[in-house]
Amino acid sequence: MTDSPVLELRDVQKSFGSVVALRSGTISVDGGSIHALVGENGAGKSTLVKIVAGLYQRDAGVFRLRGEAVDFSSTAQSKAAGVAVIYQEPTLFPDLSVTENIFMGRQPTSRFGRIDRKAMRHEVERLFTRLGVLIDPDRPAEGLSIADQQVIEIAKAVSLDASLLIMDEPTAALSGIEVERLFTIARSLRDEGRALIFISHRFDEVFALCDTVTVMRDGAYIATSAIADTTVDAIVRQMVGREITELFPKQPAEIGEPLLEVEHLTSPGVFQDISFTVRAGEIVGLAGLVGAGRSEVARAVFGVDPYSAGTVKLKGRIVPSGRPTAAMRAGLALVPEDRRKQGLVVESGVGQNITLAIRRRLTKFGLLTQRAENRAAREWASRLEVKTHALDTVAATLSGGNQQKVVLAKWLATEPTVLIIDEPTRGIDVGTKSEVHRLLSELAGRGMGILMISSELPEVLGMADRVLVMREGRLTADIARAEATSENVMHAATHAPEHAR
Ligand SMILES: Nc1ncnc2c1ncn2[C@@H]1O[C@H](COP(=O)(O)OP(=O)(O)OP(=O)(O)O)[C@@H](O)[C@H]1O
Ligand SMILES: [Mg+2]
Known part of the structure; x- marks a missing residue:
């Protein structure tokens, strides 16, 4: 010892x-x-x-x-x-069972050199009991x-x-x-x-x-x-190495016309009868526990997932269901929750990733000019303080948080009418967090509508002009900024709504 x-x-x-x-x-x-x-x-x-x-x-x-x-x-x-x-x-490994994953590369063998499944199973049960884990050891890791x-x-x-x-x-x-x-x-x-x-x-x-x-x-x-x-x-x-003053610097913005109108959106078993509006200049927070269906609503609005009933309108025009490209052209952008998986081309350069969604706009007479691409990429990389050596650095080698910033930059560069952003600062450090908040506030100030899904209550309370709360696939509250507190938001996130008030 x-x-x-x-x-x-x-x-x-x-x-x-x-x-x-x-x-x-x-x-x-x-x-x-x-x-x-x-x-x-x-x-x-x-x-x-x-x-x-x-x-x-x-x-x-x-x-x-x-x-x-x-x-x-x-x-x-x-x-x-x-x-x-x-x-x-x-x-x-998604195809292997839970037990096989735990014993990956060191399966116990029986006297005859065969893999001793019984011993593995037994050991996993012992482990799970000790750790208080309730996962089926025989199921595949996938899902x-x-x-x-x-x-x-x-x-x-x-x-x-x-x-x-x-x-x-x-x-x-x-x-x-x-x-x-x-x-x-x-x-x-x-x-x-x-x-x-x-x-x-x-x-x-x-x-x-x-x-x-x-x-x-x-x-x-x-x-x-x-x-x-x-x-x-x-x-x-x-x-x-410096003082961070305001973490949530949402500036009051003039709230204008309705931009995004979602009516009675329903996807059976996922979410029911979701209706809300996001206006110009407004940041609408969407709060709730993980699993309440918030990301699913965002994905449906953007057309990644289908829905069975309801409508989505942007500036009064119907956004077709199930077609993200059409939604993008109409002026919607969705920054997904799992940015590394859903938004980043890891083998491409930082600059290319940032300009991925605005290629069409940067193209003149059928040509994408390298200068225009570099300028856009440089601007957004610096606004989000992406720490990278050069714009052609492969995205895979960036740190986790910087990869997230690249995806954020890519969608902000599209300058959408309405930005849907799922957990905007997850995995992002304090300094950049306040930078992202400042940016969202500034975009709203210029008339963008923002729907911000966040599990961080201080972020929701600090940034949102209005707080929507979801619980088990339903909207349970719509609270104005002045009335929103951690108590009433948490209450709506965890309790069934009271009837007909
Ligand atoms: N394989 C690699 N090739 C080139 N550069 C790399 C490689 N791995 C890391 N880096 C660089 O080293 C620096 C430190 O990265 P690291 O991933 O250790 O940061 P971190 O503290 O974990 O950040 P985060 O909080 O974002 O996860 C970054 O600038 C990153 O781009
Ligand atoms: Mg890291």
Whole structure:
């Protein structure tokens, strides 16, 4: 038994060509503790994690596990040394069962060299009981919610008996209850003496879960503090190196004519009888719990998913059902929830991604001029502070948050009449968050109508002129900005509406 930290990194460096991703990665994580790692998009958090995971090799610096210097040239080696990582994007094999995924690459074999399914099943049941998980071990991973996929990754980590568990933004796509379940599991692993690293852009979670916090900025270590001795403001200052004043700077805008009119929209079993209007200059917030049907309504309005009854009108004209291209031409834009999956061409350059939806507009006499494309791409990349070396950098190599900004830029560049934006700041750091809010406010000020789906109550309350609330596929409230409070919004999100008032 030693007193060495489970993980110790000092001045670890990593470059990709001319891009320095990590300048001085420094962190020391003790057993029996949960250590938060925070920093802006592109600060180097995921790069640091990938070095510990054996996915990347460091160029320089100290890397010790339980006091011993290590050098991993593969993920198999880091796994064998007791490191388990839950990545920003889940990595399960969709065709394999839950059990097979947990035992991927290390199936127990019987005496005759056959895979011992019974032993695997038994072990998974034991694990799930211990972690309080209610997932069918025999079902395929395909179709599992992101929350369940993460729980399975954790079960896998526990079954490997990992002494260091790293979670890279595990909660970005989880609802409140799912976050609680994850935290309960994390705390019990800590209490068993394991070391955990938790990466998140949500400070409330960092403060609720972690014991210690390390802040990074521009690839470098800035500071480590005990959670008990620091504050959100102090951490934010260390992260961005400047004061962030207003988080939700929605300016009052003149509310004009109705732009988007949705009437009695219905998709059986998904949402019922949804009617609302978004006016020029207005930001309408759509609040509710994860699973209430908000993203489904957005997708139907934009024509990605069909609906069986109801109408969608933009500036008084019917937007045809089930035809996103027509919706786009009519002046609608939808920035989807899962931006990395639904909006990004990872193998294309940053600039190309940004101009993807405005190619037609930039084309003159059948020619897309490179200059016009570059100018548009540069403008939007800088307005959203996309951290990239060059506009032809492949989108796949951007940090998670910066990939999201690229998709945001792509849709904002279309300058739509009505912008539907699903979770606008999920996975985006504080500095950019206030930038995105300022931008939305500015767009509304210029007469755009904005429908903003958000699970973050402060964001909804701070940004929306009007708050719609959905619960189990129905609209349960329509509250003006002045009347909206976290209590009445939460109440509408969790209670059946009272009758005929
Ligand atoms: N394989 C790669 N090739 C080139 N550049 C890379 C590669 N991986 C990371 N980078 C760059 O290194 C920097 C740090 O990225 P990293 O993913 O570590 O950030 P992060 O702190 O995890 O950000 P986020 O909060 O957005 O997830 C970024 O500028 C990114 O573009
Ligand atoms: Mg990251």
